[in-house]
Amino acid sequence: MIEKPVIIAGFPGSALPMNAFVIDAFEFCRLKEHRQGEIAVADSSRLSSECDDKSAVLFWSIDGRTSSLGFEQLTLCVSGAVSLQCQRCLTSCTFDLASESSLILAKDEVHADEIEAMLDDDAIDVIVGSKELDIVVLIEDEVLLAIPLSPKHEVCPDLATLKALNGAKRSSPFDALKRLN
Numbered sequence: 001m002i003e004k005p006v007i008i009a010g011f012p013g014s015a016l017p018m019n020a021f022v023i024d025a026f027e028f029c030r031l032k033e034h035r036q037g038e039i040a041v042a043d044s045s046r047l048s049s050e051c052d053d054k055s056a057v058l059f060w061s062i063d064g065r066t067s068s069l070g071f072e073q074l075t076l077c078v079s080g081a082v083s084l085q086c087q088r089c090l091t092s093c094t095f096d097l098a099s100e101s102s103l104i105l106a107k108d109e110v111h112a113d114e115i116e117a118m119l120d121d122d123a124i125d126v127i128v129g130s131k132e133l134d135i136v137v138l139i140e141d142e143v144l145l146a147i148p149l150s151p152k153h154e155v156c157p158d159l160a161t162l163k164a165l166n167g168a169k170r171s172s173p174f175d176a177l178k179r180l181n
């Protein structure tokens, strides 16, 4: 048996060959392979359109295995800080992404429906596998599902300043009364 080299893709500054993001999904799982790398938001049009800071870089890893029920299964992890536009104050807010998902591979759409009905588990996604599965699409899906639909600062920077000013104004008459007593 010839041992396959583990391909580590996407170090910063490297010219990433496109095939580093393409796997034979079923084989990848059978051989329990692992791959990891980075993806720049700027390199993905789907991520660029959602993220404020195009220079952000996300880390990803993907592992293949056979599930307890005998299905080929991928575990995909994506992490990193993404800049989104706060829907309240419209400035940038940072979202710390740390997402992991389990993807069961099906042979085709019909097979996917069958597996989904059998598993009846919302935590596991069933996707149609292929000999040339593009991981970029999976990573993009993972990120787009993980980021909030309507991102907001916990406390918006401008609102916080306003609140502090209002608070100071409101408390001053009472402070004055206290001093009179």
Ligand SMILES: [Zn+2]
Residues within 6 Å of the ligand: 086, 087, 088, 089, 090, 091, 093, 152, 153, 155, 156, 157
């Ligand atoms: Zn805000």
